[in-house]
Amino acid sequence: MMATSPMESLSSGFIINIELFFITLLLALPLGLVITFCSMSKFKPLKWLSRTFVWIIRGTPLMLQLFVVLYAPGLLFSMPMSSRFTAAIIAFVINYAAYFSEIYRGGIESVSRGQYEAGQVLGMTKTQIFFKIILLQVIKRIIPPMSNEVITLTKDTALARIIGLAEIIMCAERFTKQGLIWPLFSTAVFFLVFNGILTLLFGWIEKKMDYFRV
Template sequence: MDYILNITMLMLKGIAVTLKLYIVTAVFSIPLGIIISIGKISGFKALKILLSIYTWIFRGTPLLLQLFFVYYALPILGITLKPFTAASLTFILNYGAYLTEIFRAGIESIDKGQYEAAEVLGMNYRQTMMRIILPQTIKRVIPPVCNEAITLIKDTALVAAIGMGDLLRGAKEIVTRDFNIIPFIIVAIIYLIITSVIVYVFKNIEKKYSIYE
């Protein structure tokens, strides 16, 4: 029992990196996804092409490759980033691309008649989006955004590839040291607890936005 308690405390030191990266990515990628999704449905053709290239690149290449490029390749071009900064930038851009397509699909699923009704009421484009379209969009995209949120907590383990001491890396080091699989079982339980909390939070958000049904 003491062994389990000791190794759990050691692994929990790495959870700070995992949760910090998770929060930073969520805080910045969601607004980024909303803004870019609005840009992709705008009437500016050049902007739509540019944003489509962005989502094509970041959705079409592995997250690990993107992480390697930002951390190892950018220094060759004279841009050197600290591990956490490189990881944050990569994750924000990657998840921003996926969320862009989710929000775009959600916005385009709203009936066009609602835009016309808002125009009759004298609302401008910004007011229409903020007061009518986006609240309904959020309700519709909650399930896929929840899936992305769960995937994100698991993807944070990739930062071990650039030398960051996250939750999973801590478990791997203990397994290598002690030749014991218990750390992997414990870290699996920790991930399951975190994902369960995420699902619970999104269920409450879904209830909050159920008024827009």
């Protein structure tokens, strides 16, 4: 078996981080919205079930959730998780969907009731009011907290190493044990560059969506 160079190992590790990041966003953003609607439902059992779920997820460490997702199926149902990457995806999606749902809920509830009533006076349906009046304001208001969560997700992908997934920090640590220190510091460069790009992107989005002066 050919030895892998530090840069090749770091690059393959960072690809794992990037895959975790994008797949989590792709699945957690819409799931978070579903949880929001459930937690704001007038059907009380659904409302309290959703809020209890969010409370549990937000109140326990992501590290613990990774272990539970990886080992619980095998221990409880004799159905081992198919792969560690799948376990990481499930844990990250569940965790971030819960956080995103609270951001969505806060954004929706921050819009004054008078704007709903104004839309009704104009003869608009509830769907038209939500998509043409409320949604635009909600998106603007949630961009700053969402950007913080997205950047946090970038760094949290490093936690995948605790279940044996070879993300970038685990790859760097292997070479550190061989006496090389620069691979460990180079991981900071990967994260700084990637998060720098995200910061610029969210700054651009905020400017583009500056149609309301809240």
